Amino acid sequence: HGYYLANLFVLVKILFLINSSLQLFFLNTLLTKNSVLYGLEVIDNIRRGEYVIGTRIFPLSVYCDFNIVKIGQPTLYTVQCLLPMNVFNEKIFTMIWFWLVFLTIINFNSLLLTIIRSSFSQFNYAYVANYLNLYSKTERFKRQVLVKRFIFNYLSADGVLVLRLISENISDLLTSEVVNELWNEYKKLSGLSTKNREKYLANQRLKTVQFATAVQSAQGEGAVVPTRDIYNRYVSK
Numbered sequence: 001h002g003y004y005l006a007n008l009f010v011l012v013k014i015l016f017l018i019n020s021s022l023q024l025f026f027l028n029t030l031l032t033k034n035s036v037l038y039g040l041e042v043i044d045n046i047r048r049g050e051y052v053i054g055t056r057i058f059p060l061s062v063y064c065d066f067n068i069v070k071i072g073q074p075t076l077y078t079v080q081c082l083l084p085m086n087v088f089n090e091k092i093f094t095m096i097w098f099w100l101v102f103l104t105i106i107n108f109n110s111l112l113l114t115i116i117r118s119s120f121s122q123f124n125y126a127y128v129a130n131y132l133n134l135y136s137k138t139e140r141f142k143r144q145v146l147v148k149r150f151i152f153n154y155l156s157a158d159g160v161l162v163l164r165l166i167s168e169n170i171s172d173l174l175t176s177e178v179v180n181e182l183w184n185e186y187k188k189l190s191g192l193s194t195k196n197r198e199k200y201l202a203n204q205r206l207k208t209v210q211f212a213t214a215v216q217s218a219q220g221e222g223a224v225v226p227t228r229d230i231y232n233r234y235v236s237k
Contacts, residue, residue, distance in 0.1 A: 006118050006157040013111040020107050024100040031057055031093060039097050058086035058093075117164075124160040125151050131163075131179040150186045 031038040064081040067074040117123050128151050151160065159182075167175040 002156045002158060003118070004158060006161050009161055010111070010114055010118060013107065013114050017104065017107040017111055020100055020103040024097070024104055027093070027097055027100060031097065039094070039101060042094060058090040059083060060086055117160075118157055121152060124155075124157065128155065128160060128163065128179060131176045132183055134176055146187075146190065149190075150183060154186050154189075155182070 028038050032041060061080050061082050063078055065076060065078050067076055069075070125148065129147060132147060155163075163175055163179060166178060
């Protein structure tokens with residue numbers, strides 16, 4: 001679809017950034033009223049030796065009112081109550097504040113990197129070309145025009161995004177194998193006429209359906225058959 005998945009990926013990154021930023025904003029508003037950034041205020045107080053345990057949000061002591069009935073008459077008492085758990089609550093929320101700052105920075109950097117990769121095509125070209133050069137360095141200069149068509153027209157931004165996700169979440173080895181298979185597939189398609197190309201694509205779709213059916217049958221029978229063996233069996237037909 002060209003840029004469909006890439007645009008959705010950018011949208012998800014934007015939502016991640018908005019989510020962490022809003023949580024940080026609301027937490028900062030809850031913890032302090034006089035400072036823009038609560039964590040910087042804490043660090044500055046520790047540096048100056050003025051850090052005080054117990055704040056407006058997490059006080060260590062409060063006044064408690066309660067009644068005691070004596071001789072049929074309720075008597076109101078006001079005493080000072082200690083809240084030792086607020087010492088831990090304050091530390092926990094302070095750590096959460098710094099964690100949200102870290103997440104916001106990571107989300108911003110990830111969004112910026114994703115936008116740069118999507119906006120500048122030379123990054124996609126260099127990324128895929130490096131994998132192709134692992135298999136056939138001798139064709140590096142001969143196939144430059146065909147490689148550009150393969151990356152920008154065949155894979156497009158969506159295809160390169162999927163390759164990056166495979167590389168980041170699985171391995172570079174698998175990514176290189178996928179790139180090589182797609183490259184061989186593209187070279188076959190580029191050498192066919194429009195009519196023969198449609199027949200070839202229809203045949204490949206049929207093999208894909210047969211492959212998926214074979215995998216489901218093997219899993220239903222409880223047989224342990226590597227999917228690569230099943231795939232090679234149908235591709236070689």
